[in-house]
Amino acid sequence: MIRVAVGKTLGAFALDIAFESDGGVIALFGPSGSGKSATIGLIAGLTRPDRGVIALDGRALVDTAAGTFVPPHARRIGLVFQDAQLFPHLSVKHNLLFGRWFAPKAERRIALEPVVDTLGIGHLLDRRPGRLSGGEKQRVAIGRALVSSPRLLLMDEPLAALDAERKQEILPLIERLRDEFGIPIVYVSHAVEEVARLAARVVVLAHGRVAAAGSVEDVFGGSVAQAGESRFRRASFVTARVAGHDETWGLTELAHSAGTIWLAGRAGPPGRDCRVVIRATDVTLATERPSGLSVRTVLHGTIARIEADAGPLASIVVDLDGHGHVLASATRKALDELRLAPGHPVFALIKTVALDEQSVALAPASAPA
Numbered sequence: 001m002i003r004v005a006v007g008k009t010l011g012a013f014a015l016d017i018a019f020e021s022d023g024g025v026i027a028l029f030g031p032s033g034s035g036k037s038a039t040i041g042l043i044a045g046l047t048r049p050d051r052g053v054i055a056l057d058g059r060a061l062v063d064t065a066a067g068t069f070v071p072p073h074a075r076r077i078g079l080v081f082q083d084a085q086l087f088p089h090l091s092v093k094h095n096l097l098f099g100r101w102f103a104p105k106a107e108r109r110i111a112l113e114p115v116v117d118t119l120g121i122g123h124l125l126d127r128r129p130g131r132l133s134g135g136e137k138q139r140v141a142i143g144r145a146l147v148s149s150p151r152l153l154l155m156d157e158p159l160a161a162l163d164a165e166r167k168q169e170i171l172p173l174i175e176r177l178r179d180e181f182g183i184p185i186v187y188v189s190h191a192v193e194e195v196a197r198l199a200a201r202v203v204v205l206a207h208g209r210v211a212a213a214g215s216v217e218d219v220f221g222g223s224v225a226q227a228g229e230s231r232f233r234r235a236s237f238v239t240a241r242v243a244g245h246d247e248t249w250g251l252t253e254l255a256h257s258a259g260t261i262w263l264a265g266r267a268g269p270p271g272r273d274c275r276v277v278i279r280a281t282d283v284t285l286a287t288e289r290p291s292g293l294s295v296r297t298v299l300h301g302t303i304a305r306i307e308a309d310a311g312p313l314a315s316i317v318v319d320l321d322g323h324g325h326v327l328a329s330a331t332r333k334a335l336d337e338l339r340l341a342p343g344h345p346v347f348a349l350i351k352t353v354a355l356d357e358q359s360v361a362l363a364p365a366s367a368p369a
């Protein structure tokens with residue numbers, strides 16, 4: 001359990017935040033400059049708060065009123081940054097073993113072998129970091145943090161420097177370490193896709209304050225959490241159930257009460273709950289059920305809210321039959337011409353080609369998504 005309630009002034013920037021997490025992955029989400037990395041620095045002990053408390057499993061790491069400040073190396077917190085920050089003169093194996101020095105012998109819960117297996121880095125052990133790709137380096141950085149048997153893992157945009165393909169290789173590995181090693185993780189990102197796949201809870205920061213906090217479903221139920229994001233990055237997700245695979249056409253059918261969602265590719269066994277991430281720019285709205293279109297996914301819903309940008313665009317939050325929301329981007333002109341307003345019924349159309357396996361996060365086999 002991590003509890004954070006701190007204030008810190010950094011030049012002209014004032015951070016004043018409070019949140020708690022009792023395990024799993026909690027995401028810190030928010031636009032650039034909102035204070036995500038500053039928060040990570042405070043939890044790791046790289047900086048000291050001006051006031052407040054940070055406690056891990058009931059033990060104060062910082063308590064300014066009591067004069068407590070546990071130094072970073074004694075916090076037992078693993079860190080993974082965007083840039084892997086490996087020791088260039090050490091082999092991969094010795095980089096990994098370096099992490100162990102920080103764990104007292106009695107607390108070395110995590111052995112090297114399962115970490116190497118999970119991350120698929122066994123063939124790299126004798127290499128130096130200079131001879132690794134970006135994705136390989138990042139796996140080793142994650143491994144080094146894990147073998148220190150940390151009480152908490154802080155991951156600050158660990159995928160931001162990787163291309164889309166590398167990201168898709170590493171995301172499942174982070175899912176596995178979340179599920180197999182049981183270490184609580186604070187995960188910083190401004191990618192909705194990553195947050196939707198990994199996190200149970202999210203804290204949205206804006207201008208150094210907590211703008212929203214709660215379950216991922218609740219916080220991303222509308223577009224408010226993404227107000228600072230460009231229209232190309234805005235996304236929502238819906239929880240659906242894998243209904244089956246169409247082997248002839250290579251499609252997966254996902255059941256939702258608002259309609260069937262089709263995605264190109266295979267995603268999970270039938271019966272499994274999942275979250276489907278849908279970019280707002282991939283959603284088209286229609287006032288009538290369309291015919292003669294190639295679009296396969298037609299979800300019926302009701303306009304819950306319209307948020308007009310300063311420019312020509314608007315974000316439309318569509319309530320899906322009381323089971324989640326989908327976010328659409330449209331021009332204000334189109335809204336005007338279709339006379340769309342809150343309370344109106346609409347159909348949300350999503351191209352099948354906009355969704356594939358990578359748009360889907362499977363819920364653990366036994367738990368709801």
Ligand SMILES: Nc1ncnc2c1ncn2[C@@H]1O[C@H](COP(=O)(O)OP(=O)(O)OP(=O)(O)O)[C@@H](O)[C@H]1O
Pocket residue numbers: 010011012013030031032033034035036037038039190
């Ligand atoms: N040491 C410092 N001195 C002065 N200002 C600082 C210092 N460190 C951070 N800041 C300021 O604090 C604010 C928050 O920075 P922070 O790095 O936490 O943002 P972020 O949400 O992680 O952004 P990004 O997504 O771009 O990494 C920024 O305005 C930054 O310029």
